[in-house]
Amino acid sequence: MNDNAPEITVLSVSSPVAEDAPVGTVVALLNVIDRDAGENGQVSCELSGEAPLSLVASSSGGSYKVVTASALDREQAAEHRVTVVARDRGIPELSGRAALVLEVSDVNDNAPVFEEAAYSAYVAENNAAGAPVLRVRARDADAGANGRVSYWLAGGSAGAAPYVSVEARSGAVYAQRSFDYEQCREFAVAVRAQDGGAPARSSTATVRVFVLDRNDNAPRVLWPAAGAGAAGPAPFEVVPRSAEAGYLVAKVVAVDADAGRNAWLSYELVQAPEPALFRVGLHSGEVRTARAVSERDAAKQRLVAVVKDHGQPALSATATLHVVLAESLQEALPELSDRDTVSELTSDLNIILVVALSVVSLLFVCTVILILFLKCRRSRSPPVFITSDKDLYSSLGSKAPYNYCSSTLPLPYSYEVCLASESGQKDFTFLRPGAAALPDRLLAGEPGSETQSGKDPPSPGRSAQPGSFRTLNPSNGRCCVHP
Known part of the structure; x- marks a missing residue:
C-alpha cells in the first residue's frame, strides 16, 4: 500500500x-528516501522553477x-530559488x-560604462580658475569594490592636460x-x-571643450600704422586739387x-578740418572725397577715423590719416619740409633751454659755496683790539716765546711796535713824517735807538697820538697802532 511519501534531505x-x-x-547534494516497497517505493526527482x-x-x-x-550572471540574478520535487x-x-x-557571488567581470561615449562642454573665455566645466558619470554593474568607480585623466590633445582636472570620486x-x-578655441x-576590482577594469570617454568668444580685444589698425610718427615721419596721402x-x-x-559679431568692424570719420570734404565707408574703411577739392581748402588735412566692433560692450580704436592737397609729390614736399623744420627747431630749443638751466x-x-667759504675763513680769525700794552700782554698769555715787530711807512705818521713775550719788554717807536725807512738797530732794539723801552705809556712826543688804538691779529701775531 502506497502510504509513505518520498522524503528529501538536503545534505x-x-x-x-x-x-x-x-x-x-x-x-x-540531496538524498531521497521512500519507505514503501515495489513501485510504491520507486522515486523520480526533478527541479521546478527557472534556474x-x-x-x-x-x-x-x-x-x-x-x-x-549554464554560466551564472550575478548582474542578471543575484540568487536562484528552486524546488526539488520527488x-x-x-x-x-x-x-x-x-x-x-x-x-550568486560577484566577480569583477564588468568594466565601468559611461553614460555618453563623448561629452561636449561650452565655456566662455576669461573664466575663473576652478570653475566647473561639466560632470561625467560611469556605472559599473558589479557590486562592492568591483563596482566602485574612480575617474582619471587619461590624456588628450596636445597641451590640453593643464587646462582641466577631474575629481576622482564625483567625475x-x-x-x-x-x-x-x-x-x-577648443580642446579634447x-x-x-x-x-576597484582585482584586476581592475576601466573604460574611457572623450570630453571636448569649446571655448566661447568674448569681446575682450579692441580692433587693431594696420594702416595707417599707429605710432608711425614716433619712429619717423608720419605717412601721408597726396590728393590732387x-x-x-x-x-x-x-x-x-x-x-x-575676436570672432563673430565681436569681430565685425564699422568705420566712422570723427575729426576733419573740412567736415564736408571727406567721408569714410561704413564697412569698407575707404576714405574718399565727398565733394570736389577747391582752392580754399587747406593744403594739409588731418583726418581721424574711429573703428568700432559690434561686441557688447563695443570696443574701438582710432586711425589718423595725413592728407596733403597738391597736384604732385614735388609740390607737396615743401609743406612736409616746413613741418619737419618746425619740429627740429622745437627740439633744438628744448635742448638749449635744458643746457642753460643746468649752467645757471x-x-x-x-x-x-664760495660765500660760505669766505664767511667761515673770516669767522676763524677775528681781529683783537688792544687799547694798552697791558691788554696786549694779557692777550698773549703764557704762550711760547714770541717776538713781533710791525711798522707802517706809507702813512703820514708811522709807528713800529716790537713785542717779546719772554722778556716782557715792549718797544714803541714813533717816526716823524718823511722818514723813508727804519734803521736796523731800531728793529733789533739796540741802545741809543729812538725807542721807548719798558715804559708804559710812552713819553709825550714819541707815543701815539691820543685816541689811538692798537690791534693784534692772533693769526700772525702782528700788532699795529693807528691814530
Whole structure:
C-alpha cells in the first residue's frame, strides 16, 4: 500500500556560488528516501522553477546532485530559488518537496560604462580658475569594490592636460586656468573610469571643450600704422586739387582678434578740418572725397577715423590719416619740409633751454659755496683790539716765546711796535713824517735807538697820538697802532 511519501534531505548546499563558476559545478547534494516497497517505493526527482541548474542522480540509489547547467550572471540574478520535487510510482501518487536557495557571488567581470561615449562642454573665455566645466558619470554593474568607480585623466590633445582636472570620486571636470579664445578655441581630453576590482577594469570617454568668444580685444589698425610718427615721419596721402567727388584717398585697414559679431568692424570719420570734404565707408574703411577739392581748402588735412566692433560692450580704436592737397609729390614736399623744420627747431630749443638751466644752476651753487667759504675763513680769525700794552700782554698769555715787530711807512705818521713775550719788554717807536725807512738797530732794539723801552705809556712826543688804538691779529701775531 502506497502510504509513505518520498522524503528529501538536503545534505549540503554551496552558497554563494561565484558567478564565474564553470558549468557542471556541484552546488547541492540531496538524498531521497521512500519507505514503501515495489513501485510504491520507486522515486523520480526533478527541479521546478527557472534556474540555470540541473539535477543529476548519482550511481548509488537515492542520492542526487544539483549542478550548474549554464554560466551564472550575478548582474542578471543575484540568487536562484528552486524546488526539488520527488514522486513515487504508487497509486495514488505521493510526492515530497524541498526548497533550495542559491546565492550568486560577484566577480569583477564588468568594466565601468559611461553614460555618453563623448561629452561636449561650452565655456566662455576669461573664466575663473576652478570653475566647473561639466560632470561625467560611469556605472559599473558589479557590486562592492568591483563596482566602485574612480575617474582619471587619461590624456588628450596636445597641451590640453593643464587646462582641466577631474575629481576622482564625483567625475566633475574643473577648469585649471582661464581660457583664451584667441589662443585655444577648443580642446579634447580623455577621462578614464576605473573600478576597484582585482584586476581592475576601466573604460574611457572623450570630453571636448569649446571655448566661447568674448569681446575682450579692441580692433587693431594696420594702416595707417599707429605710432608711425614716433619712429619717423608720419605717412601721408597726396590728393590732387583737381580731384572730384568720390576720389579714393586711402583705405583704413583694421582687424579684430575676436570672432563673430565681436569681430565685425564699422568705420566712422570723427575729426576733419573740412567736415564736408571727406567721408569714410561704413564697412569698407575707404576714405574718399565727398565733394570736389577747391582752392580754399587747406593744403594739409588731418583726418581721424574711429573703428568700432559690434561686441557688447563695443570696443574701438582710432586711425589718423595725413592728407596733403597738391597736384604732385614735388609740390607737396615743401609743406612736409616746413613741418619737419618746425619740429627740429622745437627740439633744438628744448635742448638749449635744458643746457642753460643746468649752467645757471651750477653757477648759483658755486657762488653759494664760495660765500660760505669766505664767511667761515673770516669767522676763524677775528681781529683783537688792544687799547694798552697791558691788554696786549694779557692777550698773549703764557704762550711760547714770541717776538713781533710791525711798522707802517706809507702813512703820514708811522709807528713800529716790537713785542717779546719772554722778556716782557715792549718797544714803541714813533717816526716823524718823511722818514723813508727804519734803521736796523731800531728793529733789533739796540741802545741809543729812538725807542721807548719798558715804559708804559710812552713819553709825550714819541707815543701815539691820543685816541689811538692798537690791534693784534692772533693769526700772525702782528700788532699795529693807528691814530
